[in-house]
Amino acid sequence: MVRNILDYLESSEKLVPDQIAFADEKVSCTYRELKQTAKAIGTYLADRVSPGSPVPVFMEKGVSAICAFMGAVYAGCFYVMLDPKLPAERLRKILYTLDADVVITEENYKKQYQAPAFGAKQIDIGEAAQSAVNEEKLAEIRQRSQDTDPLYTMFTSGSTGVPKGVVVSHRSVIDFIEEFTELFGIEPKDVIGNQAPFDFDVSVKDIYSTLRTGATMQIIPKKLFSFPVKLLDYLEERQVTTLIWAVSALCIITTLKGFEYKVPRQIRKVIFSGEVMPVRHLNEWRSYLPDALYVNVYGPTEITCNCTYYIVDREFELGEQIPIGQAFPNEKVFLLDEQNHLVEETGKKGELCVAGTALSLGYYRNPEQTKKVFVQNPLNDRYMETIYRTGDLAYYGEDGQLYFATRKDFQIKHMGHRIELGEIEAAMERVESLKRSVCLYEERKQKIVAFYAGEAEKRQLHRILGEVLPSFMIPNVFVKVLEFPVTKNGKIDRKRLMELYEEGQYERG
Structure with missing residues (x-):
């Protein structure tokens, strides 16, 4: 039974020791090299911090960061x-919350880290990686470990202005990755x-799918996402087969007509999340790479990556919505109305709630925020069953699949009506000449503002939206x-979009 994520690394190292595990723009490491370096860093850390402690890693994403994680x-x-x-x-707030004893960094960032008074002692990753491995000490630590021990913490925005650290255990990642890769x-x-x-947390799927299967992960430089031609060259040069990307990253290629330059035919899987995927962009990807697997996955950081998935199995018309699908195995996903009653009727919206092993351990040193969203299942009065309330509204379609509606906090009250901005955005998808659209509410002037990219005219937008929306919902x-x-x-x-608008950076259409 797998109970520690290192079991993935060690199993793959035995099977494919000389295969490239991770590579960035400049360097790469095999599974053998990764295990050896991680053990050296682990030994160095074990002499300085206690098991169960946070280890912040202050550096750019790359092979060195992966080595630090495993160490x-x-x-x-x-x-x-x-x-x-x-x-x-923000860095100061995060480090204050963590109250860490050490921070791993590298030469490039030593001075930057020292500039503010951040507190924790610096550890140079180069020095740590040269340590002699103490197998006995590492084995003793491993023997005492449990699958419910924390693996990582990721900080998300907090409504109070203080970032919230989501703590995720080994067991949650193992539970998810086993199903995801299968x-x-x-x-x-x-x-x-x-x-x-x-x-x-999208990177969690990349990192641990790689370690679980003995695959290779190519770390794409961020700068390439501003240059689709160079990005497509990179994907082809590195023979990338699998994209687990944010929707906006996929849309960059289609918006800037990247496929007219090159189609990386070796891509076989395109898994997307983070936002609603515009149908026109999905259709364009499918037209250029028709044999690839396309999957829409959904889920917040608090439930370990994703809780639902939908394998795209048909054509979608403009204005149609792509389902978020069904629950991953071993996860329970259900809808609750405002009175905490189960929602099962087709088309009726409810808050999407999740239960199961994939739930995180809550927010680090933040019991108040944890108690707000990690709660007892109101449908269960027989035993303790923690659920996570996502704050997202969803509904069941005629096909039995789940569909994302909107964030609860994207609901507005306008002209006496409760309106979901996501519904307006979905209607704007019907406009063929639009590339993407976002609707926001200007509270001060009580106006719905529709932002869009594309060649549409205001009259055209009004006419098309008027065919599907009541007048009070038209921006x-x-x-x-x-x-x-x-x-x-x-x-x-x-x-930022609303800030730019209020600063007068955009002309009204």
């Missing part, structure tokens, strides 16, 4: 990726093209944008 795990600790581009104040046929011959930052303002601002995780940055 932390060999020491019986859990890792926390810290992007050097984080604002100093369902989507990830094999040793696959080459996974990593797009997601390492402090974003008051249409704003044309050349490109949408995105977060570091690849999602459309709605907050």
Whole structure:
């Protein structure tokens, strides 16, 4: 039975010791090299921190960061990726929450880390990687480990202004990855093209699908996502077969007509998440790579990557919505209405809730926020059953599949009506000349603002939306944008979009 993520690494190392495990733009490492380096770092850490401690990793994503992650795990600790581009104040808040004794970094970032008073002692990864391995000590740590021990913590935005650290155990990742790799046929011959930052949970699927199957992961430089031609060259050069990407990353290629330059025919799997996938972009991907497997996966960080999936098995028309599908095996996904009653009727919306082994351990040193969303299942008065309330609204379609509706906090009250902005965005998908669209609400002026990229005119938008929406749901303002601002995780940055609008950066359409 697999009870520690290192079992994946060690099993693959025995099977394919000389296969490239991870590679970035500059360096690569085999499974044998990764295990040896991780054990050295683990020994170094074990002499300085206790098992169960957080080990922040302050460096760019790359092969060195992977070695640091695995080293932390060999020491019986859990890792926390810290992007050097984080604002100093956010970094300070995260490190204050972690109260860590050490931080792993590398030469390039030593001075940057020292600049603010961050507290934890620096460990140079180069020095740690040269340590002599103490097999006896590492074996003793491993013997005492449990599958419910933390593996990593990822910080998400907090409504109070303090980032929330989601703590995820070995067992949750193992439970998810076993099903994920089996369902989507990830094999040793696959080459996974990593797009997601390492402090974003999409990368968990990349990293641990690789380790579980003995595949290879190519870490794609972030800068290439601004240049589709170079990105497509990179995918072909590195023979990438599997993309587990944010929707916006896939849309970059189609928006900028990348496939007119080159189609990387070796791509066999395209798994997307993070936002609603626009049908026109999915259709374009499928037209150029018709034999690839396409999967829509859904789920927040708090439930370990994803809780539902939908394998695209048919053509979708503009204006249709792509399902988020069905629950992953060993996860329970259900809908609750505002009175905590189970929602099963077709078309009726409810808050999507999740139960099962994949649930995280809650928020690090934040019991108040943990108690708000990790709660007892109101449908179960017989024994303890923790569920996570996602804050997302969903419904069942006529086909029995789950469909994402909107965030609960994307609901607005406008002209006396409760409106879900996601419904307006879905209606805008029907407009053929639109590439992407986002709707926001300007509270001060009480106006629905529709942002869009494409060649549509305001009259055309009004006419098409009027065919499917009541008049009170038609946006008051249409704003044309050349490109949408995105977060570091690849999602459309709605907050920044509204800031740019209020600053007068966009012309009204």
